[in-house]
Amino acid sequence: MDLQEILKKIKSAMKDEQGTVEEQDLAKVQRTAERILIEIRRGNAVSKQQMFKGFMVGIFYAMGATFGFAILLAVATFLVKILGGLPVVGTWFVHLGRYLHQ
Numbered sequence: 001m002d003l004q005e006i007l008k009k010i011k012s013a014m015k016d017e018q019g020t021v022e023e024q025d026l027a028k029v030q031r032t033a034e035r036i037l038i039e040i041r042r043g044n045a046v047s048k049q050q051m052f053k054g055f056m057v058g059i060f061y062a063m064g065a066t067f068g069f070a071i072l073l074a075v076a077t078f079l080v081k082i083l084g085g086l087p088v089v090g091t092w093f094v095h096l097g098r099y100l101h102q
Contacts, residue, residue: 006033 010029 006037 007026007030010026010033
């Protein structure tokens with residue numbers, strides 16, 4: 001929707017009983033609508049700096065998640081190794097391997 005369409009709708013809404021619109025009122029509305037549209041466009045504009053910042057935030061978020069998961073996995077593996085492994089799961093894999101070879 002562009003400015004002209006907005007003004008037509010506003011003009012039709014502003015008509016009084018005789019069906020006329022004051023020119024000065026219409027001029028005020030037009031200036032206000034233009035300012036509103038400029039602010040909307042300014043607010044929707046994305047600068048190169050914002051795009052770069054968003055890209056870097058995404059990169060570092062992904063790196064943090066990757067390193068965090070790697071550390072968590074290393075600690076879990078270390079604990080399992082200290083505790084002697086997982087005998088239930090190990091036995092299950094041995095039985096599964098024997099079954100698959102049959």
